Amino acid sequence: MIDEFVADMVTLLPATVNRLSIREAWKESHPPGTSDDLDEYLVDTVAQMYHYTYYHAFDGFREGYAIKHDGKPLYVLPFVEQRWEKGAAISKAEHEDGTKKMEIYRDWLLETMLIGQADGIEPLVVLPVANAAPNYRDEHTESPLWKSALDQIFLPPILQNVGAPDIMIPIGDVLVPYISKVTKRTEYLPVVIDIMGTPKRDLQLLQAVEKVLDSSGRRSTAAVSQRDQEFFHSAEVVRSEVSTAIGKSE
Template identity: 30%
Template sequence: MEDFIKDMSQSTNCTYRKISIRDDWQETAPVEEKDLRKYLYCTTRHSWFYAAYHAFDEFREKYIEAHGRAPFVTEVVRWYWTIGSDVTLEQHMEMMHRFSVFKAWFVDRYMVSRTRKNVIALHIDTVKARYRDEYPGNNNPEVPGLRATYLSVILEAPELAIPISQISYQSRITKREEKLPMVVSLMGAPNTDMELLRWTLDALRKCGRKTRVQTGKVAL
């Protein structure tokens, strides 16, 4: 990731720096709670699980009317429906308010200034093999606090997932060395969707990186 960011910054005559959202919030938070993990502790439960449950209220009601029983759902859906059903509207609205506070702080601090608009680069996920003969179970655990994958949603900001390289691993299935793509997320300021796309394509071309991936087993 470091090499990718260096290439992108040099090709566009931009500078870059590492940031710690947690540390910066602790120093400059606009609210009394200076621990960001505590402030957004119930992000998953009070936002996603609540919305995921209530989005199907009408469906569940009509299904029960038509069939006299609740619909069958998978283990994971049943799990987050159960959690979401216990969240009150007041709890959900409080989390939405906290999101708006965090968004205003984040955009003002990192993304927009009088002279420029910044791009945030983030790791998306751990790169590891995921075998299809293994039961995945719940792949969306209730991790408290802020997750990198939630940022663009909370900020209502555009995000691009860019494959930048590949890593080798020994496959348990094929007994051969296989490749996994490594992906970096680039996030722009709200309402800069096309600007982010154009800037990214221009930067990739200028630094000699690919703008297309291959089909099949190998991406790059």
């Protein structure tokens, strides 16, 4: 389905497609003084940056709570405690090293994907958001203990620091349905993509996305799916018939 949307972009904008492996591109053009293995280069940067900042952002709160409650430590959810433990183990020097590495990676991404293009070309980067699968709120989901900054979910926030806009849009449903344990009926999960544009080209990004959505017959506003419309219509008919029956009985 993502390939179909990209094909519409090619036809309607128009555009050309360049498939990019960030790992392979880094191996070929990594900055001087860095490892050619990107996974190795970024291995600890999430902990060094995010977990360190996440932990120390609550320093004052933890200290104030301890003073107010005679030294008693506060209770936090397990996933928060895990991140705090990771952040507490990171030194300031390690945090600074991770920040420097991320800045080098960010600048390389910017040059490789967005601004290092020929004049007159408006690059757009299309990313899958996640593998669509049922995720019930009443089921416990283990928080991952480790994440790589190479994960596609980190690309938009990394590049937002230099003004690169991005927009997430639903483009359809997963072709394989599933039976929901909540509704007890067949459901279809949405397919969502993230599109990034060149820094400070927010309007041009929105215009390009709007053009593809409108010209390809896709919706540009949120709405209940056709399947749900049919379900709600049936429910409304039943409700109307019940109300009529009650009225007659009275």
